[in-house]
Amino acid sequence: MAFLEISNLQKRFGTVDVLKGINLAVEEGGFLVLVGPSGCGKSTLLNTIAGLESITGGEIRINGRTVNNLHPSQRDIAMVFQSYALYPNMSVGQNIAFGMEMRGVPKAERDKAVAGVAKTLQISHLLDRKPSQLSGGQRQRVAMGRALVRDPQVFLFDEPLSNLDAKLRVDMRTEIKRLHQSMKTTIVYVTHDQIEAMTLATQIAVLKDGVLQQFGTPHEIYNNPSNLFVADFMGSPAMNLIPATIEMNGGGVTVVLGRDGLAPLQLKVANDSKLSAHAGREVIFGLRPEAITDMNGADRNSARVVNADCHVEVVEPAGADTYVVTRLGGREVIGRMRSDMQVAPHSTVPFAFNMDKAVFFDPKSELRIA
Amino acid sequence: MAAGTHGATQETAVRTNIFVRALIYAVLIVFAVYYLMPLYVMLVNSVKPLEEIRQGNMMSLPTIFTLEPWRSAWSTAQIGVQPTGLKPYFINSVLMVVPAVAISTLLGALNGYVLTKWKFRGDGIVFGLLLFACFIPFQIVLIPMARLLGLIGLAGSTPGLVLVHVVYGLGFTTLFFRNYYDAFPTELIKAAQIDGAGFFRIFWRILLPSSGPIIVVTVIWQFTNIWNDFLFGASFADFDSQPMTIALNNLVSSSTGVKEYNVHFAGAILAALPTLIVYIVSGRYFVRGLMAGAVKG
Numbered sequence: 001m002a003f004l005e006i007s008n009l010q011k012r013f014g015t016v017d018v019l020k021g022i023n024l025a026v027e028e029g030g031f032l033v034l035v036g037p038s039g040c041g042k043s044t045l046l047n048t049i050a051g052l053e054s055i056t057g058g059e060i061r062i063n064g065r066t067v068n069n070l071h072p073s074q075r076d077i078a079m080v081f082q083s084y085a086l087y088p089n090m091s092v093g094q095n096i097a098f099g100m101e102m103r104g105v106p107k108a109e110r111d112k113a114v115a116g117v118a119k120t121l122q123i124s125h126l127l128d129r130k131p132s133q134l135s136g137g138q139r140q141r142v143a144m145g146r147a148l149v150r151d152p153q154v155f156l157f158d159e160p161l162s163n164l165d166a167k168l169r170v171d172m173r174t175e176i177k178r179l180h181q182s183m184k185t186t187i188v189y190v191t192h193d194q195i196e197a198m199t200l201a202t203q204i205a206v207l208k209d210g211v212l213q214q215f216g217t218p219h220e221i222y223n224n225p226s227n228l229f230v231a232d233f234m235g236s237p238a239m240n241l242i243p244a245t246i247e248m249n250g251g252g253v254t255v256v257l258g259r260d261g262l263a264p265l266q267l268k269v270a271n272d273s274k275l276s277a278h279a280g281r282e283v284i285f286g287l288r289p290e291a292i293t294d295m296n297g298a299d300r301n302s303a304r305v306v307n308a309d310c311h312v313e314v315v316e317p318a319g320a321d322t323y324v325v326t327r328l329g330g331r332e333v334i335g336r337m338r339s340d341m342q343v344a345p346h347s348t349v350p351f352a353f354n355m356d357k358a359v360f361f362d363p364k365s366e367l368r369i370a
Numbered sequence: 371m372a373a374g375t376h377g378a379t380q381e382t383a384v385r386t387n388i389f390v391r392a393l394i395y396a397v398l399i400v401f402a403v404y405y406l407m408p409l410y411v412m413l414v415n416s417v418k419p420l421e422e423i424r425q426g427n428m429m430s431l432p433t434i435f436t437l438e439p440w441r442s443a444w445s446t447a448q449i450g451v452q453p454t455g456l457k458p459y460f461i462n463s464v465l466m467v468v469p470a471v472a473i474s475t476l477l478g479a480l481n482g483y484v485l486t487k488w489k490f491r492g493d494g495i496v497f498g499l500l501l502f503a504c505f506i507p508f509q510i511v512l513i514p515m516a517r518l519l520g521l522i523g524l525a526g527s528t529p530g531l532v533l534v535h536v537v538y539g540l541g542f543t544t545l546f547f548r549n550y551y552d553a554f555p556t557e558l559i560k561a562a563q564i565d566g567a568g569f570f571r572i573f574w575r576i577l578l579p580s581s582g583p584i585i586v587v588t589v590i591w592q593f594t595n596i597w598n599d600f601l602f603g604a605s606f607a608d609f610d611s612q613p614m615t616i617a618l619n620n621l622v623s624s625s626t627g628v629k630e631y632n633v634h635f636a637g638a639i640l641a642a643l644p645t646l647i648v649y650i651v652s653g654r655y656f657v658r659g660l661m662a663g664a665v666k667g
Contacts, residue, residue: 052560073566085557089579098575099565146561 003028003186004049004154009058011044011210018044020210021058026203028063029184035197036207037233042190043158045207049188050079050156063153073102078147079156082163084139086131086146093118093127096145117149120179137168144179157189161196173199194234198222206230223357228366231286231359240292242329243363244285246278255285255358257328259311265328267306269355274370283369284361289323291357292335294343298352306353315343326351416440416635423631439632443621443640447633450609450620456637459617463597465528466613467644470535471592477536478543478588479581483573485544486551487559497548503541511538512605519606526608534606535596543588550584551577586652594645614641 002025011019018041026032034042047053049060051072060067067075078099086095096117097110105113118124121141131139140160147155160176161169177200180187191197197204197218204221206213206229214226225231231239245256247266253275257265269275275283291299298305313332314325317339324335324343335351343349360369415423416439418432445455484490485497515534516525524530554577562572578585603613618641622634 050560050564052563072560072564077564079561079564081557081561083555083557085555085561087558087562087576089576098562098567102566102571146565 002026003030003063004032004188005059005061006045006049007059007061009045009048009060010056011041011048011053012056018210019048019055022207022210022212024205024212024215026186026188028186031180031187031189031200031202033197033201033204034188034190034207035192035194035204035233036213038192039209040207041210042192042207046079046156046158046188046190049154050077051075076153077156078150078152078154079158080143080147080160082159084131084143084163086139086142088131091128091130092123092134092142092145095131095142096127096149099146099150113149114145117145120148121145136164137172140164140172144176148179148183153186155185155187157187159190159192162191162193176200195236198234204234206233208233224368225286225359226368228284228286228361231361235288237289237323237334239286239288239359240328240331240333241361242285242287242331242333243282244329245282246275246280246360248276248279253279255283257285258330259328262311265308265310267308267353267355267358268304269358270304272370275360278360278362278369282363284363284366285329286359286361287353287355287357289334289336291354292333293352293354294337294341295350295352297336297338297341299354299356302354302356304355306355307350308353309348310351311348312343312345315345324349324351412635412639416632416639418632420628420630420632439630439636440640442630443633443637447621447630447637448624448627449617450624456614456617456621456640459612459614460640462528462607462611463614463644466531466535466611467593467596470532470539470596471589473532474536474539474543474592475585475588477540478545479547479578479585480573481540481544482547482549482551483577485548486554487556487572487577488569497544500541500544503538504545508538508601512601516606526606526611528607528611530606531602531611531613534602535592535599538602539592539595542591546584546588546591547581550581554580590648590652593648597645 004024004026006022006024009019009022010017022045024032034045036042044053048055051067051070055068062075062077086092087098090098093111093114096114100110100113114127115124118127121144123138123141123145126134126138126142131142134142140163143160157176161172164172173196180200189196189200198221201218203216204218205215206221208229214221214230216224221230221234225234225239228241232241242257247254247256251271253269253271255267255269257267259265293299295307310326310328312324312326316323316325320339321336322339322341322343324337326333326335337343361367362369411428414431415428417435417437419434419436419438422433443456445457446453447455449456449459481500485493519525519530519534524533558576559572562576567575597613598615599613600615600619603616604619607613607616618637621637
C-alpha cells in the first residue's frame, strides 16, 4: 500500500467541478509534483490533502489512515505557502515555534527544536528578527523551517519558489532537492513551472481542467506523453507537433510531412501495427527539438536516424546550442544543433531526425497512437 | 546662448513658484487663524475674572490672571440643583466611554474577522444589514430603545448607555475592520490552522496584533462619537449617570443667577479636552488608517 493514496477524489464548488476523480499514489519518501496550467486544480488538490478544503467525494489516505474529515492540524502534515505566510507580528523564532506552542510543547524543548532547524537552514542569526526585516530568500527559508520543525509525515509545498527572482529560484530548487535527499520525507509539491517539476520530482502528475492527464516518472512524462496536452506542456522549447500523414510503401511505414515549394518530406519509422492501422490518415507527429539535430550531433545509439535537407527560416544561437527553425507540415519546427554548426538563415542544410523518439497522436481524440 | 535662455526660464519658474507658495501660505494662515479664533476666545476668557469679561472686550488678554473659573467649573459650579461642578459627570462619561469603546471595537474586530476569514452563506447580507446601522438617524430608534432598556432593566444607568453606544457603534467598527481584514492574507489563517490554532487563538495571536492602525482609527472614531453624544445621554441617563455633555448643557443654560461666562468657557474646554488629547496623540494614525481602509476597501 502506498504512503499517500488519493482515490477518486472529487471537489465541487457550487456547480463547478474542480477535481474530477483524481487517483494518485506516492510511495514513502517520494517527491510528487503536481503540475499544470493555472486553473487546472493543482492548488485545490493540495489544499484538500492539507485539509484546508473539504472534499466532495473520494478518499485521501496518509500512511494507511483516512484523513478525509480530519482537521489540518491532525493530519501530520506541514505546508509551505506561496506567500510564505509568516506571522508578521512574531519574530522568526516565534514563527517557527508557533505550531509547537499550539500543541503545548514545553518552552525548553521548543527552543531546542528551533535551534536545530535554524542550524540546518542557516538562519540561526535571524531568529530574533521580524519577517518584514528579511529578504525574499530568507523568508523562504523561515517558511521551510516552520514546516521542517514539525517533522511531519508529508510536506506540502504550494508554488514555494514563484516569488523569488530567477537565480535564487534555481538555488532554492537545489536546496529543496538536497533537503529531500537527506530527510527522505514524502513531499507533494505544486508548481506551474515544468522545469521545476522535471528536476525535483520522483513522480509527476499533470493536471488539466481538474482531470489527471498523466501520472508517472519524469522520464515517462517527458518521453512517453500519453496525450497531446502533456506532450506540449512539458519541455522547453516545446515538442514539435506537426500534422502529417501515414503511408505504407514497400512494407515500411513512412511519415509524410508537407513542405512549401519542396517535395513532401518522407521519414521512415519502425514498423508498428498501431501506426500502420492509421495508414492514409492524418496524424500528429511529435518530435522534441533535441531529436532534430545536425548530422554529427545525432544520437549514435539511435537505431533510426533519418537525414533530410530542410530550408532554414530562423537561427537562434543560445550559447550551449543553436536552435534552428524550419517549416514542416505548415508549422514552425525547432531543431537543436550544436553551437559550432555554422547555419545561415534561408539556406538549405541537412537535418537529422531521430525517429526512435518519434511519438504519434490522433488529431481528433488527442490521444497517443504510438 | 542656449545656457542663458535655459537659466532665464528656470529663474522665471522659481519666481512663480515662490509667488504661488506665498499665496498658499497666506490662505492657510488666514484659515488657521479663523479656525483657532474660537479656541483663543475660550482660553483667554476662561482665565479672566468675570468683571473683565463684562467690561466688554472678549478679544483682549487677561489683565488679572486667575484659575478660579477652572476650579469652579470642575468642582463647585451649580449643575442643575447640585453645586458639584463637572467632576462627577466627567467620571460618568469615562465610565460610559471606556467600556463602550472597548466592547464595540472588539466586537467590530470579531465581526470583521468572521466576515472576511470565515465566510458563510449569506455573509454579504449580514454585512449589508450591519452597515445599515451607519445610516439610521438616531432619533428614529429613541422610543424602541427606551422600551428595550426598560424591559431588560438597564434604563437610566451607565450600563444601559454602554449598551446603546455599543449597538450603534457596531456598524462602523465592523465596516472598518472588515475592510482592513479583507486585505489581510488568508494564507496566514491557513498556516495558523495547520499549526493547530483555533478560531479565537488565530484572532488573538495573529490578527489582533497586526491590527494596530485600524484599532487606532476605530478607537478615535468611537471615543469621539460616544464622548460627544448628547442625544442618548439626554434620553436614557438618570441624574447619577448623566454624561459630561448633559452636565455642560445644564451648567451653561441654567436660567437663574449671574451668567458666569468664564466658568462656562472653562467647562466647555474641560468637556472637549479628552477628545482633543486623543486626536493629538494618535491623529497621525487616524489619517493613515482611514486612507488605508479607503484604498484597500
